[in-house]
Amino acid sequence: MRITRHSLILGSLLGMSLGMAQAAERIVVLSSDIADIMVALKAENLVVGRDSLSKAPTLAQAKNIGMFRNLTAEPIVALKPTVVLGSYMVNPASIYGQLKRQQIKALNVIPQQSEQSFAKGIVEVGKYAGKSPQAGALAQTWLRQMQARAKTGKRYVFTYDGQMVAGKNTVADTLIRLAGGVNAAAHIDGMKPIARETWLTLKPDVVVIAQHSLPAVGGSVAAFKQRPEIAASAAARSNKVVAMSAGEAFSLDLNSPKTVDKLHALAR
Missing domain, CATH: 3.40.50.1980 (Nitrogenase molybdenum iron protein domain)
Incomplete structure (x- = not known):
């Protein structure tokens, strides 16, 4: 065994x-x-x-x-x-x-x-x-x-506010791995701000932004998706830009298995 x-x-x-x-x-x-x-x-x-x-x-x-x-x-x-x-x-x-x-x-x-x-x-x-x-x-x-779901190969980016993204050694990185995905920002250690030009190199299939930060990026997911660096991504084209609470996306709790399931479903 x-x-x-x-x-x-x-x-x-x-x-x-x-x-x-x-x-x-x-x-x-x-x-x-x-x-x-x-x-x-x-x-x-x-x-x-x-x-x-x-x-x-x-x-x-x-x-x-x-x-x-x-x-x-x-x-x-x-x-x-x-x-x-x-x-x-x-x-x-x-x-x-x-x-x-x-x-x-x-x-x-x-x-x-x-x-x-x-x-x-x-x-x-x-x-x-x-x-x-x-x-x-x-x-x-x-x-x-919390066991890992089947690998999908989809590229995820978790952003706190449209600038700060979650790299390795973060809860977001753990959730992405368990959901079967790939952290497109894994070359970054921790939470770091990135330039808009850098977003284009990440090529995310899924983008997750903290719900409470939406006012800072235009007030809604729809407005955030209109940013040129987001609009150019596969995530925007396939309507896979979503908002989650900061607790859900950036910390572990008893509901984290449901978050992993939700993230895995976004790869479909």
Whole structure:
């Protein structure tokens, strides 16, 4: 039987999930990816604080601690949490150290933008929620759903605002690979701005732009497609220029398998 990387990770997660932990009584979640895991584990009753983008109705009782991109320690400390859980999405990253200096247990449970890190983060959240078996099962299911789709050879470009594009070592690059496509900007490391002339060399079959950036590119996908560098692409000619939320296109979360399916379907 062929042993895949995902099989090894699944086995590791299964072992991690066997250890039962007592639930923390007061949990603050710093970012929406962690909040969504708490909701999926039906542990919302333990959450006393959450960031402003975590808007699940079942978290309505939790205090708003502010935007995850610009957090301060004071409103978190005021909630007297048993533990604070966040991910790589949280800014400033120094917030974890600030809270620890206040004698508060603060953990970055998803430190990297990778499938393995996210799956391990699910298991870690489960420990503090007192839901280890459920978290182990959720992590395994998520990893199975994130297995790569059939290769299509289609060229994708993810752009944040019409200028910044996602190269290698980004979530967008991971999503493109899992969708069976090719990142046309893979020669770039991270998120970088490119000139309009460079767009012509990328020759994308699919272009994804962050939904909230549409006002900066004319107000709509239709207006964005009229830019000469976009209009000249196969993506524009075949109506494969689409807008997605920044969370959907540029970060991993529990809904990422659906995003991969959506991207794979765009290759048809």
